[in-house]
Amino acid sequence: xxxxxxxxxxxxxxxxxxxxxxxxxxxxxxxxxxxxxxxxxxxxxxxxxxxxxxxxxxxxxxxxxxxxxxxxxxxxxxxxxxxxxxxxxxxxxxxxxxxxxxxxxxxxxxxxxxxxxxxxxxxxxxxxxxxxxxxxxxxxxxxxxxxxxxxxxxxxxxxxxxxxxxxxxxxxxxxxxxxxxxxxxxxxxxxxxxxxxxxxxxxxxxxxxxxxxxxxxxxxxxxxxxxxxxxxxxxxxxxxxxxxxxxxxxxxxxxx
Amino acid sequence: xxxxxxxxxxxxxxxxxxxxxxxxxxxxxxxxxxxxxxxxxxxxxxxxxxxxxxxxxxxxxxxxxxxxxxxxxxxxxxxxxxxxxxxxxxxxxxxxxxxxxxxxxxxxxxxxxxxxxxxxxxxxxxxxxxxxxxxxxxxxxxxxxxxxxxxxxxxxxxxxxxxxxxxxxxxxxxxxxxxxxxxxxxxxxxxxxxxxxxxxxxxxxxxxxxxxxxxxxxxxxxxxxxxxxxxxxxxxxxxxxxxx
Numbered sequence: 023x024x025x026x027x028x029x030x031x032x033x034x035x036x037x038x039x040x041x042x043x044x045x046x047x048x049x050x051x052x053x054x055x056x057x058x059x060x061x062x063x064x065x066x067x068x069x070x071x072x073x074x075x076x077x078x079x080x081x082x083x084x085x086x087x088x089x090x091x092x093x094x095x096x097x098x099x100x101x102x103x104x105x106x107x108x109x110x111x112x113x114x115x116x117x118x119x120x121x122x123x124x125x126x127x128x129x130x131x132x133x134x135x136x137x138x139x140x141x142x143x144x145x146x147x148x149x150x151x152x153x154x155x156x157x158x159x160x161x162x163x164x165x166x167x168x169x170x171x172x173x174x175x176x177x178x179x180x181x182x183x184x185x186x187x188x189x190x191x192x193x194x195x196x197x198x199x200x201x202x203x204x205x206x207x208x209x210x211x212x213x214x215x216x217x218x219x220x221x222x223x224x225x226x227x228x229x230x231x232x233x234x235x236x237x238x239x240x241x242x243x244x245x246x247x248x249x250x251x252x253x254x255x256x257x258x259x260x261x262x263x264x265x266x267x268x269x270x271x272x273x274x275x276x277x278x
Numbered sequence: 279x280x281x282x283x284x285x286x287x288x289x290x291x292x293x294x295x296x297x298x299x300x301x302x303x304x305x306x307x308x309x310x311x312x313x314x315x316x317x318x319x320x321x322x323x324x325x326x327x328x329x330x331x332x333x334x335x336x337x338x339x340x341x342x343x344x345x346x347x348x349x350x351x352x353x354x355x356x357x358x359x360x361x362x363x364x365x366x367x368x369x370x371x372x373x374x375x376x377x378x379x380x381x382x383x384x385x386x387x388x389x390x391x392x393x394x395x396x397x398x399x400x401x402x403x404x405x406x407x408x409x410x411x412x413x414x415x416x417x418x419x420x421x422x423x424x425x426x427x428x429x430x431x432x433x434x435x436x437x438x439x440x441x442x443x444x445x446x447x448x449x450x451x452x453x454x455x456x457x458x459x460x461x462x463x464x465x466x467x468x469x470x471x472x473x474x475x476x477x478x479x480x481x482x483x484x485x486x487x488x489x490x491x492x493x494x495x496x497x498x499x500x501x502x503x504x505x506x507x508x509x510x511x512x513x514x515x516x517x518x519x520x521x522x
Contacts, residue, residue, distance in 0.1 A: 023325075033381070038474060040375040044368075045348060052364050053355040057348065066344020069336045074473060077333030084326025087318070088305055095313050122308060129300030133330075135337050136476035138297075140503070142341070143480050147495040183452050183460060190445045197438045203497045206437045209504035214476055216468035221382065249464035252507060 023083075030079045034071050042067070077135070081219065089126070089223035090230075096122050097227075097234035111236055113177045119231060123169035126227070127251065130219045131162035137214045144207055152207075160262045161211045164255030169224065172250035176231050179238055182246040189253035196260040201267050208259035212252040221248060287335075294334040302327070341477050349481025350488075357489045362432075369428040372479070373506060374421035378413060382469035387412045390462045397458055399522050412517060419513035420470050423505035424479065430501070431486050434493055437501040444508040451515040459518030466514045467507040476503060 049057060057063050095101055096119050099110055106115040131137060141154040175185055197205055216224075224247045232243040309315055317323060356365040377383060391409040394400045400408050430440060452460055471479075479502045487499035 036379065037381070037472065040379055041372070041474060041478065044371055044375050045352065048352070048364075048368055049355075052368075053352075053359060055355060057351050059347065063344050063347050066340045066342070066347070068344075069340030070344055070474065071340075073333045073336030073338070073340055075333065076329045077337060080326040080329025080331075080333055082326070084323045084330060085301065085305075088309070088323060091318065092305070092308055092313065095315065096308070101313070118312060122304075122312075125300075125304045125307075129304045132300050133297050133334070135334065136471065136473045138338065139341055139345075139477035140480055140500075143346075143477075143484055144496070144500070147484055147499060182464070186464060187449050187452070190449065194442050194445065197442065202436065202438070203494070206497060206499070206501035206504070209437060209441055210480075210500045210502070213468075213471050213503040213507035217471065217476070218473055221469070246461055246464060248468040249461075252468050 026082075027075070027079055030082075031071075031075045034074045034078070038067070038071055074135075078218065081222075085219075086222050090226040092122065093223065093227040093230045097231045099234060102234075113174060116173070116177050116231070116235075119173055119177075119227075120170045123173045123227060124166040126223060127165035127167075127169035127220070128162045130223065131165040131215055131255075132158055134215060134217055134219050136217045137161055137211070140207075140210055140214050152204075157207075157211070157259070160258050161215060161255040164211070164258035165215050165220065165251050167258070168250040168254035169227075169247060171254070172247040173227065173231055175246070175250075176228060176238060176243050177235050179235075179243060182249070186246075186249055186253060189250075189257065193253065193256050193260065196257065196264065200260055200263050204259070204263040204266075208256050208263065211259045212256040215255050216248050216251050220251065224248060224251065290335050290339070291331060294331045294338070297334060298327070298331060337473075345474070345477040346481045349478045350485035353482050353485030354489055357486065365432075366425050366428065369424040369482075370421040372421075372475075372482075373424035374417045376472065376475045377420040377470050378417040380470065380472055382472070383413060383416055383466070386462065386465060386469055387416075390459075393458060393462075399456065399458060408521065411521070412514065415513045415517045416466055416470060416510045419509040420506050423509040424502055426509075427483065427502035427505040428486065431483060431493060431498050432490065434498060437498075437504070441501075441504055441508060444505075444512065448508070448511050448515070451512060451519070455515040455518050456522045459515060459522070463511045463514035463518065466510045470510050471503050471506055475506075479503060479506070 049055070097116070101118075102110060102115050105118060106112075108115055137158055138154070141152075141157045144152045144157055145154045171185065175182065228247040232238045309317060352368070356368060359365075387409045390412055391405045394408060395402050395405050426440070430437065455463070480500070483502045484495045484499035487493040487495045487497075493499070
């Protein structure tokens, strides 16, 4: 276990190294000033490196094996025939998979560190009107919906591109009708959801499902869940902004 | 003093624990009630969970102490220097350097190479150069994405024209790109933004929008990550069209 911890630590260092190098070169040669509170900042970076090391190591020990095992078990024909009497090609046979996908998407997104970072900044910048937990909640619901739709698509075997395009069209329509101050944040929410916690389990779910459903090819149908998880949070965050707009509109209306 | 510190840490550990509670509940529910299976390696799982809680707490602390100040300070210093050239070079290099070595990208690129050889799109001899080319094109696209995003903040352009334009491009290219590259291209957008890059880039953008007069940190400061997830899709599909 100590060896694994060491390897994870070295991997994290390797990820951080190019960034530290780039920033150091810019600070020394181009800005030619040191960072204020340098000691604190270095301490903070060390905390981030150690934090990520423990985080990734713990995920690999605790979460990934169980998550992958569950994804496999839930899409196992044996389990499915036990809970559903119809044919294996019927999309309704996989209802436990959809429930699992939704709950998994929601709960892993709540724990996603990069989403946390964006939520903290959004809270700071909005003067506290966008609560950190609120944003994470809305994004997590988006990921939950995404994984349900994504697993359904794998089961029925529809085209990935069509689904993604429809998602984009919804985003575009929402963008036209929403007050523009939250648009950038909503777009960012799409990119941050698919990172350390969510990707490995989701990938296992997609591949497991694609190999279980008769007639699906894991190499072609198993992918795409990650792409879904970046489109749907945009829709839910934009939706949240629209509900906010409506609430303000009705408040004004009732005052007059 | 020490008591206060311990209390402080305990409170932060509790917050991290609550962030992880949903996952724990979901896993417990499925394993014991739906699947009715015993837990494999109970002890290892528990130790792992403790690690995750501690790790998340340290990361969150370090975020506020280290990554956010670095990003903000850089944007202030580069704006004060008044050199657009250095600001944009930094943006490009930040995107490029954090992406080229990204493990998730290396994994996806490797897989893409294998699929391409299997389906006879490329000859086996050029597989490794195909993989490298894929990685470089994604890294360049992320570098350009941050550069465009920063340029947008400086100019104050509304983000939606650029992003919607990008989506239209993705849709049009999807119609013409070889089918084998589409799934990879879509997933490439998701793997480029790592846990360290996101806080840095967000702080950089928000910091910049705070310093430049007439920009709102909320409306203009965000959006860099959106570009970094969009452009790789366009580049990977373009790469596929060029190669095949």
